[in-house]
Amino acid sequence: MMGELWEALxxxxxxxxxxxxRELEAALLADLRPGDVIMIKGSLGSKMGPLVSALLAAYASxxxxxxxxxxxxx
Numbered sequence: 059m060m061g062e063l064w065e066a067l068x069x070x071x072x073x074x075x076x077x078x079x080r081e082l083e084a085a086l087l088a089d090l091r092p093g094d095v096i097m098i099k100g101s102l103g104s105k106m107g108p109l110v111s112a113l114l115a116a117y118a119s120x121x122x123x124x125x126x127x128x129x130x131x132x
Contacts, residue, residue, distance in 0.1 A: 079105045083112045 064075040074085040081101070086109060089094070096113075100106030 079109055083109060087112065087116055 061075060061077075064072055074082055074089075076082050086096075090113075098106045098109050098113075
């Protein structure tokens with residue numbers, strides 16, 4: 059149903075839409091900029107944990123630590 063909402067939005071308001079969470083990883087990592095704050099929310103069934111893991115891995119070598127309040131990758 060969210061795909062239908064995405065299609066109904068004007069192109070300037072459309073973000074990234076995918077059927078599976080793993081399809082979002084490259085776009086998420088490419089779009090982040092220093093100072094950005096994000097929240098990834100999803101059920102275990104939506105498999106958002108791998109996105110959190112990808113972010114932690116991508117930013118593990120940065121000087122400023124990634125704040126991991128309530129991080130769960132399950």
